[in-house]
Amino acid sequence: MTKLSIPIAALSFVAVVSAAHADPQKLAEEKQCLICHSVDNKIGRATGFKTIAQKYSGKADAEANLVQMIKKGGVGHWGYVPMPPAGWKRPDVSEAEAKELVDWILALH
Template sequence: MKKTLLAALLLGAMAAPAMANQALAQKNNCLTCHSVDAKLVGPAYKEVAKKYAKDKGAEARLIAKVKAGGVGAWGQIPMPPNPQVSDADVKTLVKWILSLK
């Protein structure tokens, strides 16, 4: 019983940051064009993580891209600029996206 409760608590604690980050993505309208697992208008977040997994400069470039927008890395559909999203939110979201497996 104690092991089951401990396991449930640990799983809940590990899932909480991911759910908070997904809520942050929802709050900032990111999930209108992206999802974690499937391509929508833009690439799935897991595909972004996979593409940039070995790129040491990816975090800074993706933060800049989220703020300024861009086109060409994933096709010709542009990602609009997101200057209204706080720098802290952008950094949190990019770190979360890059951590996905």
């Protein structure tokens, strides 16, 4: 039995690391953000994340505002096409996940 406990501890460590999402772009894929947004503006349904980063990076309240936008959706910042709230026809996004996504997006510029 004691022999077994070491591999199990190693496995749960791997699980914790992957839950922290070392790769935010993967998180964006999992949350289906990239259905509408591209990272570098290659597809057109919603503004690319690089352009969004250029508009907001360095602005003091950008992180908090964009976290709210990701959770609740919104319209009118880029045009008349609305962004639906998280959890509507796609995976829900926690506050921590939204923060991680925003920090990644804002660093893209």
